[in-house]
Amino acid sequence: MSDPRPWIYGTDHDDPDPRTRTRGHVYVELVGGPLDGQLLDVTGYTSKERADGALLMSDHGVYGPRGRSDYEPRPGDPDRWDWSGDTA
Known part of the structure; x- marks a missing residue:
């Protein structure tokens, strides 16, 4: 059974537990x-x-591995950032 908690970027x-949120931190x-x-x-x-x-x-x-993915806040929902493309 897979863990339903989302992976934390970075x-x-x-x-050992890349899905644990740190108390007091803010995530999008x-x-x-x-x-x-x-x-x-x-x-x-x-x-x-x-x-x-x-x-x-x-x-x-x-x-x-050398690329970047561009994420921008969703209008009206800043807790979700949408992908807008990749760049070198």
């Missing part, structure tokens, strides 16, 4: 693209950084 591949859900379903910890982000979204490293994007 946890190490050998982390990544929707679509290669990181679909993962959570991103935005606790340290400023308001502007949260509004801008993020370019996140992803081995599974169009450009492979």
Whole structure:
């Protein structure tokens, strides 16, 4: 049976529990693209950084291990960030 909790973006591949949220932290859900379903910890982000979204490293994007996946806050639902494409 697989664990229903979402994976936390940025946890190490050998982390014994990459799905545990840290108490007091703020997370957004990544929707679509290669990181679909993962959570991103935005606790340290400023308001502007949260509004801008993020370019996140992803081995599974169009450009492979050196590429980035662009995620932007969903209008009207800033707790979900939508994938808008990949870049090198």
